[in-house]
Amino acid sequence: MPGLYRTLKYAAVLLWSAFVVAPLLWALTTSFKTINGVTGGATYIPWLDYKPSLEGWRELFNTSGTGVNIGQPFIDSAIVTLGASAISLVLGTLAAYGLSRFTYRAGFIRNRDIVFFFISQRIMPPIVLAIPFFLMLKFLGLLDSIPGLILVYIALLLPIAVWVMVDFFNNVPREIDEMAMLDGCTPIGAFIRVVLPNSLPGVVVAGLFCIIFGWNDFFFAFTLTFTRTQLLPVAIVALNSTVTPWWSLSASSLISVAPLVVVAFLVEKFLSRGTLAGAIR
Amino acid sequence: MRGQKYIFLLPGLLVLLAIILFPLLFTIRVSLSAWGVSQPGLNWIGIENYVGVLRDQRFWQAMVRLGFLAVGTVIIEYVLGFSMALLVWRDIRFRRVFRVLFLVPMMTTPVIMAVIWRTIFHESLGPANDLLGRIGIAPVPWLTNETMAMVSVMIVEIWLWTPFMFLLLLSGLLSQPREPFLAAAIDGAGPVRTFFNVTFPLMAPISVSALVIRLIEASKIMETVYVLTSGGPGTATETASYYIYIRGLRDFEIGYASSLSITYLIIMIVALTIIAKVLVRTMIGKQA
Numbered sequence: 310m311p312g313l314y315r316t317l318k319y320a321a322v323l324l325w326s327a328f329v330v331a332p333l334l335w336a337l338t339t340s341f342k343t344i345n346g347v348t349g350g351a352t353y354i355p356w357l358d359y360k361p362s363l364e365g366w367r368e369l370f371n372t373s374g375t376g377v378n379i380g381q382p383f384i385d386s387a388i389v390t391l392g393a394s395a396i397s398l399v400l401g402t403l404a405a406y407g408l409s410r411f412t413y414r415a416g417f418i419r420n421r422d423i424v425f426f427f428i429s430q431r432i433m434p435p436i437v438l439a440i441p442f443f444l445m446l447k448f449l450g451l452l453d454s455i456p457g458l459i460l461v462y463i464a465l466l467l468p469i470a471v472w473v474m475v476d477f478f479n480n481v482p483r484e485i486d487e488m489a490m491l492d493g494c495t496p497i498g499a500f501i502r503v504v505l506p507n508s509l510p511g512v513v514v515a516g517l518f519c520i521i522f523g524w525n526d527f528f529f530a531f532t533l534t535f536t537r538t539q540l541l542p543v544a545i546v547a548l549n550s551t552v553t554p555w556w557s558l559s560a561s562s563l564i565s566v567a568p569l570v571v572v573a574f575l576v577e578k579f580l581s582r583g584t585l586a587g588a589i590r
Numbered sequence: 591m592r593g594q595k596y597i598f599l600l601p602g603l604l605v606l607l608a609i610i611l612f613p614l615l616f617t618i619r620v621s622l623s624a625w626g627v628s629q630p631g632l633n634w635i636g637i638e639n640y641v642g643v644l645r646d647q648r649f650w651q652a653m654v655r656l657g658f659l660a661v662g663t664v665i666i667e668y669v670l671g672f673s674m675a676l677l678v679w680r681d682i683r684f685r686r687v688f689r690v691l692f693l694v695p696m697m698t699t700p701v702i703m704a705v706i707w708r709t710i711f712h713e714s715l716g717p718a719n720d721l722l723g724r725i726g727i728a729p730v731p732w733l734t735n736e737t738m739a740m741v742s743v744m745i746v747e748i749w750l751w752t753p754f755m756f757l758l759l760l761s762g763l764l765s766q767p768r769e770p771f772l773a774a775a776i777d778g779a780g781p782v783r784t785f786f787n788v789t790f791p792l793m794a795p796i797s798v799s800a801l802v803i804r805l806i807e808a809s810k811i812m813e814t815v816y817v818l819t820s821g822g823p824g825t826a827t828e829t830a831s832y833y834i835y836i837r838g839l840r841d842f843e844i845g846y847a848s849s850l851s852i853t854y855l856i857i858m859i860v861a862l863t864i865i866a867k868v869l870v871r872t873m874i875g876k877q878a
């Protein structure tokens with residue numbers, strides 16, 4: 310009986326693993342194909358099923374007219390994601406600390422209402438914001454630009470940072486900051502010198518979440534940019550047409566996924582260490 | 591001293607208010623205008639658009655479809671995510687390898703993976719039908735049959751988002767105290783009884799927040815639909831967001847699309863609040 314149970318357990322885990330990696334393996338093998346490896350029906354194993362080629366990968370860095378050139382969108386995506394994540398993280402951490410330690414009151418509004426206001430922004434469907442964002446950025450002269458996208462992404466990422474950090478700070482013992490303030494620190498001094506160093510895991514987790522959601526957004530990058538600025542997802546999806554070059558499409562999708570696989574390792578590390586338990590609830 | 595507490599809260603709060611409040615108020619105002627291709631700019635037509643929304647069958651069908659899609663995928667994600675979290679929680683080799691692996695889809699860009707899935711579902715050249723053919727199953731019209739197109743969208747959504755459920759639930763499992771499980775083991779409870787009497791009740795609060803968070807995100811489904819089926823065949827996979835996108839940003843009926851947006855937002859807030867309350871009552875309330 311325990312033997313059967315164990316077999317079933319491993320079978321289930323392996324089956325799910327297969328489902329999870331299948332699309333990525335398919336993209337990997339397709340990225341080495343040429344038109345011949347695609348139009349004859351599904352093929353899987355290089356050399357055996359089809360003749361592998363690096364054409365799909367070479368196209369990505371071909372800056373002449375025929376190429377796809379993924380380099381600049383990659384850099385733009387990185388700047389927008391990291392910029393918006395950094396700003397959201399600073400603003401979000403400060404706000405979350407305030408909300409976890411002090412009492413704010415304005416009329417009938419209490420702390421929990423403010424926390425709810427931050428987090429509830431995630432309910433807002435992107436389509437509701439798209440048109441006004443378009444007009445707002447146009448008015449500010451920031452349409453189709455990196456600063457404009459950063460501004461919009463802050464609205465997406467700040468709620469995530471606040472969500473993660475409020476729960477995290479609620480689990481950091483208050484005695485830490487009270488001791489520091491007894492020693493003569495101002496609240497800001499106590500926060501910077503004592504609380505923040507003790508909360509780094511939470512900050513990292515919040516940062517990773519911001520990076521995941523920033524890097525993977527498509528809709529705003531799609532509706533708010535045209536020619537000057539192009540983010541990676543938009544550049545890649547533009548390849549998806551009637552005569553899709555499956556090989557460069559697959560190669561470029563792997564390039565976009567690669568940086569965040571590192572994030573998966575980091576998230577797992579925090580998860581297994583138990584740091585996430587305090588940070589996300 | 592007392593004023594210092596505002597230095598923490600205000601920068602973030604003001605920035606968010608500035609970025610969100612204008613768009614929201616503006617959308618409400620535009621929804622009361624006939625802004626479109628033939629009438630660019632703001633005018634005032636009162637609630638005329640909203641009357642149109644009430645009669646707009648295509649919108650309500652998209653809302654119902656969205657409700658089905660969101661609730662359906664989230665329930666499947668919860669079952670799968672919870673199962674996988676339990677399996678790699680402890681007593682399994684290479685658990686950290688599996689944990690990393692199970693997180694990966696969540697890190698990928700949904701819209702890009704949807705494009706890859708589209709090649710997988712390709713009727714004659716994709717591997718899905720090829721592999722099914724090898725075990726003698728006739729080709730499936732993944733994206734061109736109304737029912738199958740819906741199933742395909744669900745498969746991709748489940749692939750993308752089960753990891754998020756898995757992450758929240760596994761982090762919950764890892765933070766549980768050991769004592770209740772030891773006590774159950776001493777009482778001789780098997781895995782099934784331990785799950786229903788110990789694990790599930792302990793995990794109820796985390797389950798509720800995981801379900802609500804995922805429902806919030808799922809209620810916005812549109813990118814996978816846009817890439818996989820463009821809402822088709824016909825309107826068989828059109829969700830509310832996608833329909834508003836078509837009316838607003840493709841047909842440029844900004845006024846009407848704005849009133850659709852506001853209606854959609856209000857329904858979402860009401861529905862999610864009710865669902866959250868019901869979940870809290872059924873999953874946590876009993877033990878309290």
